[in-house]
Amino acid sequence: MYRYDSYDQSIVNARVEEFRDQVQRRLTGALTEDQFKPLRLMNGLYLQLHAYMLRVAIPYGTLSGKQMRKLGEIAAKYDKGYGHFTTRQNLQYNWIKLADAPDILAELATVEMHAIQTSGNCIRNISSDQYAGVSADEVADPRPWAELLRQWSSFHPEFTYLPRKFKICVIASDDDRAAMRLHDIGLKLVERDGVIGAEVYAGGGMGRTPMVAPLIRDFVPEEEIVSYLEACLRVYNRYGRRDNKYKARIKILVHEIGVEDYKRQVEEEFAHMRTLGLNPPVEELARIRAFFANPAYEAGASEDIDRADPAFALWVDRQVAAHKQPGYAIVNISLKPLTGIPGDASAEQIDLVASLAEQYSLDELRVTHAQNLVLPHVKKADLYAIWQKLEEAGLAEANLDLITDIIACPGLDYCALANARSIPLAQKIAQRFADAERQAELGELKLKISGCINACGHHHAGHIGILGVDRKGVENFQLLLGGSGAEDASLGQITGPGFSEDGVVDAIEKVTDIYLAERTSGERFLDTYRRIGMKPFKEAIYG
Amino acid sequence: MVEFLSFRDGEAGQEPAVTVESFTGQSNATAVRIEPGEDARELLPHLDRLSLVEVNFPAYGDGRGYSAARILRESGYQGELRAVGDVLVDQINAMRRCGFDSFHPAKPLDDAAVERALTRYDDVYQKAIDGRQPVWAKRHPEKIHG
Numbered sequence: 148m149y150r151y152d153s154y155d156q157s158i159v160n161a162r163v164e165e166f167r168d169q170v171q172r173r174l175t176g177a178l179t180e181d182q183f184k185p186l187r188l189m190n191g192l193y194l195q196l197h198a199y200m201l202r203v204a205i206p207y208g209t210l211s212g213k214q215m216r217k218l219g220e221i222a223a224k225y226d227k228g229y230g231h232f233t234t235r236q237n238l239q240y241n242w243i244k245l246a247d248a249p250d251i252l253a254e255l256a257t258v259e260m261h262a263i264q265t266s267g268n269c270i271r272n273i274s275s276d277q278y279a280g281v282s283a284d285e286v287a288d289p290r291p292w293a294e295l296l297r298q299w300s301s302f303h304p305e306f307t308y309l310p311r312k313f314k315i316c317v318i319a320s321d322d323d324r325a326a327m328r329l330h331d332i333g334l335k336l337v338e339r340d341g342v343i344g345a346e347v348y349a350g351g352g353m354g355r356t357p358m359v360a361p362l363i364r365d366f367v368p369e370e371e372i373v374s375y376l377e378a379c380l381r382v383y384n385r386y387g388r389r390d391n392k393y394k395a396r397i398k399i400l401v402h403e404i405g406v407e408d409y410k411r412q413v414e415e416e417f418a419h420m421r422t423l424g425l426n427p428p429v430e431e432l433a434r435i436r437a438f439f440a441n442p443a444y445e446a447g448a449s450e451d452i453d454r455a456d457p458a459f460a461l462w463v464d465r466q467v468a469a470h471k472q473p474g475y476a477i478v479n480i481s482l483k484p485l486t487g488i489p490g491d492a493s494a495e496q497i498d499l500v501a502s503l504a505e506q507y508s509l510d511e512l513r514v515t516h517a518q519n520l521v522l523p524h525v526k527k528a529d530l531y532a533i534w535q536k537l538e539e540a541g542l543a544e545a546n547l548d549l550i551t552d553i554i555a556c557p558g559l560d561y562c563a564l565a566n567a568r569s570i571p572l573a574q575k576i577a578q579r580f581a582d583a584e585r586q587a588e589l590g591e592l593k594l595k596i597s598g599c600i601n602a603c604g605h606h607h608a609g610h611i612g613i614l615g616v617d618r619k620g621v622e623n624f625q626l627l628l629g630g631s632g633a634e635d636a637s638l639g640q641i642t643g644p645g646f647s648e649d650g651v652v653d654a655i656e657k658v659t660d661i662y663l664a665e666r667t668s669g670e671r672f673l674d675t676y677r678r679i680g681m682k683p684f685k686e687a688i689y690g
Numbered sequence: 691m692v693e694f695l696s697f698r699d700g701e702a703g704q705e706p707a708v709t710v711e712s713f714t715g716q717s718n719a720t721a722v723r724i725e726p727g728e729d730a731r732e733l734l735p736h737l738d739r740l741s742l743v744e745v746n747f748p749a750y751g752d753g754r755g756y757s758a759a760r761i762l763r764e765s766g767y768q769g770e771l772r773a774v775g776d777v778l779v780d781q782i783n784a785m786r787r788c789g790f791d792s793f794h795p796a797k798p799l800d801d802a803a804v805e806r807a808l809t810r811y812d813d814v815y816q817k818a819i820d821g822r823q824p825v826w827a828k829r830h831p832e833k834i835h836g
Contacts, residue, residue, distance in 0.1 A: 154813045154825040161811050168806070169780075185750065186780055268751065298815045298825070304787035305760055305818070308753025384757050389726070423764060425817050427826035428833040 148211055148511060149294045149438045151259045158301070159256045162263055166190050167249035174246060189307075191265030192248055195563050199243040202265040203255060207275035207293040207317070208236035208514040212505035215512060217258045219497030225251055230497055232482060232490040234554060234605055235314070236274050236514040237265060241561050263301055268309045270300035270380070274316045276324045277515040280439060281523045283471040285319040286338045291436040292345070292372065293317045295427065299373050306380045310387035311395035313380070314352075317345075325516055326632030328360045329353055329608055331397045332379060337366065344368045349379060349409065350401030351636075353602035358398040359636045361406045363413065369432055374425045378416035382409065441472075442509040448474025448526050459534050461583070465545040467530065470523075478508070478522040478533060479515075481544035481552065485577040488570050489555040490518030499540050507533055516605075516632075517554055517593075519547070550592040550659070551577040554605050558598030558615065559622075565598035567615025567622040572596055575652050580659075589659055592672045593631075608632035610673045611658065612639040613651060624651040628658065628684055629676045640681055643689055657687045691798035695782075696770075697791045703742030703770050723774075730758035737767050745790070747775040756788045763789035763819040779803045783810070789819035 151159070166186075173183040180194075187193075191202035203218070210218075218238055222230045225247050226240040233239055243251070255261055264271055273293040280288040296315060300306070306313070316327045319336035327333035333348040344366045351360025367375045386404070388394045401409045450473065454460040468477040480500060482490050492500070500520055504512040507529045508522035515521060525533060537543040546552045553576060556562065558569030573596055580586055595609030599616070606612030612627035623645040630639030646654055659672070661684050666675045676684070696702050707723035708716075714732055721742035724730055733740065743762060745755040759771055770792055773785050777795035782804055785793070793799075817824050827833075 152829070154828065158811060158813055158815070158825075165810055182778075185778075268753075301815050302784070302811070303816055304784040305756045306753070307784055308751055308756065308781075381757050381760075385729075385754055389752055389754075419764070423817070427824075428830050430830045430833055431826040434829065 148209060149206075149290075149435060155298075156256075156259070159259070159261045159263070162190075162261060163249065163252045163256050166252055170245060170249050185267070187248075188267040189264065189269065190248075190252070191262035192243070192245075193266060193563075195241065195561055197561070198241065199245055199248065200561070201240045201243045201248060201251060201262060202233070203238045203240070203260060203262050204265050204272040205236050205238060205260075205514050206297050207273055207279070207290050208277055208516075209279075209290060210504075210512050210514065211258075212501045212510045212512070214258045214260055215501035215504060216498055217254060217260070219494045219501060221251055221254060222497060223494035228494045229491055230494070231488070231557065232492065232514050232518050232520070234516050234518060234556075234603065235272060236277075236516055237272055238514070239557075241557070266312075267307075268311050268313075269307045270303060270309075270313045270315060273297050273300070274314070274325055274330070274516060276318045276320060277513040277521045278324060278468065278477060278523070279319065279513075280441075281470050281472075281475075281477055282320055282322075283469065284321060286336050287319050287343050288436070288439050289317040289319040289334075289336055290439050291432055292334065292336065292369070294435050294438075295373070295432055296376070299376070299427075306384060309380070309384055310389050311392065311397075313383070313397065315376075321634060323632070323634040323636070326605070326608060326636070328636040329357075329605075329632055330360065332376065333360050334372070339366055342368060345372060347375065347379070350398040350406070352396050352398045353605060353607050354396065355393055355600045355602070356396075356399065356402075357602065357607040357638045358402060359638065360398070361401070363406065363410045370426055370429050371421060373427065374420040374423070375413075375417055377425055378413045378420045381416050381420075382412045386412075442511070442524060444472045444475060444509075444524070445526065448472075449528050450474055452527050452530055456531070458538075459531055462534055462543055462545040463530060465549070466547050470525075472524075474527055476525050476527050476530060478525045478530070479547045480520040480522065480537060480542050481546055482519050482542075483546055483552050483577070484541055484544050485551060485581050486574060487541075489553050489573050492520075496540050496542060499536065500542070503533055503536060517552065519552070545583070546586060548591045548593060549586040550580045550589050550594055550611075551586060552593070553577065554593075554595040554609070556596070556598050556603035558596075558604075562598065562603075564601055565615070566600075566617035567598045567624065569596045569598040569604055569615060572613065572615070572624065572648055572651070575648065576655060579652050579656065588663070590671055592659075594655075595630075605632060606630070607638045608636070609639055610671075610676070611655060616645065618645065622648065624648065626651055626654055626658075626688070628681060629673065631673060635673075642681065642685055654688045658684050661687045692801050692804070693794070693798045695793040695799065695804065697786070698770055702792055703772075705742060707742060707744045724755070724758050726752050726754040728758075730761045731765075733762065734765050737762075737765065737769075740767065740769050742770045742772065743767065744772045744774050744794075747773060747777055750776040750778050750781060756784065759785070759788040759790055760819055779807050783807050787814070787818040787820045787822070
């Protein structure tokens with residue numbers, strides 16, 4: 148894992164003091180809320196329905212045990228004992244007092260964490276693949292690139308007042324576990340003639356105008372990635388729309404001027420940028436890369452897993468993924484208990500996972516964009532002990548990528564923008580499909596719920612997506628089918644008129660019935676939908 | 691409180707700045723004012739006769755002027771580069787980094803707050819216009835020439 152040097156630490160410490168000063172000016176009335184707003188937003192502090200919400204950056208979703216433990220301590224000390232993991236691999240506290248925010252940032256700084264640029268119209272936290280460094284199919288670990296870009300984007304003097312927020316994702320596998328093409332810029336590391344570089348995709352995103360990002364360059368060598376991104380961002384900063392916040396994301400610019408014209412402008416700017424000496428030397432990426440070298444795996448670790456306990460065996464089959472190192476496994480920890488809030492973890496659960504990471508996962512864990520956690524380096528011999536501890540803590544749900552592994556935004560229970568409640572609906576769906584055999588029968592089925600058109604719950608990318616809207620003061624839920632955030636990225640289509648909360652659960656059940664009736668051997672829900680189209684589903688729902 | 695802030699030696703430019711359109715259409719003006727949405731590159735053929743460029747920020751959240759400033763400096767403009775309009779103390783540091791060397795904010799700034807903002811961060815992560823060595827250069831001094 149990356150560790151701060153004195154430069155990184157001094158920058159983060161300076162930020163804490165700057166924010167303390169700003170909060171002090173607000174508390175004494177020297178700053179009005181209007182003047183304070185842009186300052187707090189640069190630090191991930193939102194004023195929500197009931198309280199301040201603080202969003203903490205978890206760069207590329209990687210944490211040490213110590214960092215995780217600190218997140219649990221903060222949840223216990225300053226929040227109501229919970230943290231909420233988000234679709235951007237961050238963590239949100241929903242019940243923060245303004246006066247406490249500087250102290251929280253100071254505590255985070257002691258474990259090399261911060262909330263810099265977790266909101267505002269700037270470059271946000273860089274996201275990545277939760278299996279980075281441990282999956283066998285990647286061309287290189289994408290996290291050194293993500294860390295290089297974290298540093299480059301932090302307090303970038305030119306790109307802090309962009310037309311709108313800007314999200315970057317870096318992956319390095321053909322399997323896209325991070326919804327890369329639904330980011331403002333997605334980078335996919337590739338190898339060409341023995342050199343690592345990136346394919347660059349630009350103009351993806353969700354919100355009210357969802358788009359899958361097109362490829363704008365098939366190779367940028369690693370030593371020029373910073374100047375290339377400077378070019379991409381400059382064209383966006385200069386020409387992205389500022390007259391309408393709903394048309395201000397880069398996807399609209401790329402769409403309106405056309406991908407060819409955007410590419411041409413970026414190439415012109417890049418030709419200029421590459422002469423300015425903006426790129427760190429290759430030694431800097433090498434320095435960062437050294438932090439992500441393989442941890443000390445035990446040679447000859449046993450491949451055996453004792454599957455005598457059937458509940459454990461079920462969990463292994465669902466939650467454990469293949470690791471590149473013999474004798475090791477990747478453990479997915481579900482934050483989707485059937486009666487819980489998707490992505491929520493209590494302070495005690497956070498603390499337990501921190502301990503598990505330290506004891507069993509070489510002091511490392513990951514957060515996924517699907518709002519789950521990962522222990523990336525687990526010896527197969529330790530799986531049973533881990534499962535028992537997770538079971539005791541209510542964290543042993545075996546539902547990875549199944550219909551109850553629901554992504555949901557906080558919705559109207561917390562969010563000032565929402566039109567509808569997402570969490571109670573997620574719980575109703577989980578209850579309806581609670582039966583483990585039924586879930587397994589349905590197989591991979593990614594269900595995603597957003598409580599408003601801003602699409603924080605990624606409903607466009609759900610195999611089944613749900614969008615909550617307000618219809619004359621009543622919550623109404625639209626149903627979408629056929630989206631995907633994976634390597635086969637696609638956008639879901641709306642089935643037709645919306646439903647009540649109970650009505651949409653019934654409609655989902657009808658949709659799954661059609662799938663079970665129509666599927667051919669080996670087909671996932673998404674495959675069947677793509678083969679037979681919307682019509683049979685529509686007839687079943689509205690017929 | 692300060693109404694005008696300059697980091698240049700000597701007198702600040704006094705000539706009224708004309709619009710980009712009238713500047714490029716006439717030959718005697720030496721001061722020009724760029725509005726958001728105007729292309730700073732239109733000025734590049736005329737840099738040698740410019741002594742003052744004002745970049746207007748009608749609203750602090752419109753960041754186009756940061757790119758305009760950098761483009762002018764990257765192209766060799768040495769004259770006064772002034773940020774005017776909705777310029778806030780918490781933006782002065784980034785503006786300095788993009789090449790602005792004078793400020794005429796719509797609302798006066800607190801001197802002490804400006805001083806704090808400019809000295810808050812000992813280190814920066816990017817190479818910009820202000821000549822500060824980014825952290826990556828300090829980490830690899832053997833790789834940096836000149």
